[in-house]
Amino acid sequence: GESVGLHLPTLSVQEGDNSIINCAYSNSASDYFIWYKQESGKGPQFIIDIRSNMDKRQGQRVTVLLNKTVKHLSLQIAATQPGDSAVYFCAETFPGNQFYFGTGTSLTVIP
Amino acid sequence: EAGVAQSPRYKIIEKRQSVAFWCNPISGHATLYWYQQILGQGPKLLIQFQNNGVVDDSQLPKDRFSAERLKGVDSTLKIQPAKLEDSAVYLCASSLFGRSYNEQFFGPGTRLTVL
Numbered sequence: 001g002e003s004v005g006l007h008l009p010t011l012s013v014q015e016g017d018n019s020i021i022n023c024a025y026s027n028s029a030s031d032y033f034i035w036y037k038q039e040s041g042k043g044p045q046f047i048i049d050i051r052s053n054m055d056k057r058q059g060q061r062v063t064v065l066l067n068k069t070v071k072h073l074s075l076q077i078a079a080t081q082p083g084d085s086a087v088y089f090c091a092e093t094f095p096g097n098q099f100y101f102g103t104g105t106s107l108t109v110i111p
Numbered sequence: 112e113a114g115v116a117q118s119p120r121y122k123i124i125e126k127r128q129s130v131a132f133w134c135n136p137i138s139g140h141a142t143l144y145w146y147q148q149i150l151g152q153g154p155k156l157l158i159q160f161q162n163n164g165v166v167d168d169s170q171l172p173k174d175r176f177s178a179e180r181l182k183g184v185d186s187t188l189k190i191q192p193a194k195l196e197d198s199a200v201y202l203c204a205s206s207l208f209g210r211s212y213n214e215q216f217f218g219p220g221t222r223l224t225v226l
Binding site for chain 2: 041043046091098102103
């Protein structure tokens with residue numbers, strides 16, 4: 001099966017600091033990646049996506065970086081807020097295939 | 112726009128019993144997905160429907176799990192009989208199309224506990 005993993009299962013940051021969540025993927029054929037945020041008791045919520053023809057994509061306070069050489073994906077959250085506390089998943093796919101989700105990183109923001 | 116609806120939100124059953132989950136996707140979304148999310152893990156796809164046809168059910172334990180999507184709208188997922196290892200959150204998601212580059216919208220999930 002596919003292997004989409006995260007380097008750190010938990011991450012604690014001070015409010016206002018920047019957060020970086022990492023993800024490694026194993027399938028070099030994957031060409032589309034999504035970061036999801038999942039709050040307790042809720043389903044995953046789309047944050048940002050990136051296609052393999054890009055190295056970087058920015059959203060509102062979030063940036064996703066893709067390094068295809070080492071099959072690595074990261075999510076950067078600027079000025080982390082208490083509302084950012086959640087579990088973050090990366091997911092990968094390629095044409096005709098399903099999405100594979102990583103294990104998740106639990107982000108805790110310390111006020 | 113209304114999101115993906117799921118019911119019930121919680122269910123507790125004993126092993127070997129049967130259980131059914133219901134999902135109502137976002138209006139107009141052709142593709143519907145059922146995922147299983149075991150505690151501490153990411154969601155794992157069980158089955159994907161395109162309208163009322165099955166696109167991918169390769170990871171569905173067909174000896175005990177079944178799913179249908181009547182009229183290409185609502186869907187039910189059934190487990191019969193349930194095992195202890197079926198304890199998980201069952202997530203339903205929908206998307207406009209089933210291709211890549213297409214955002215999936217998730218429902219709140221049904222938390223199943225099998226005793």
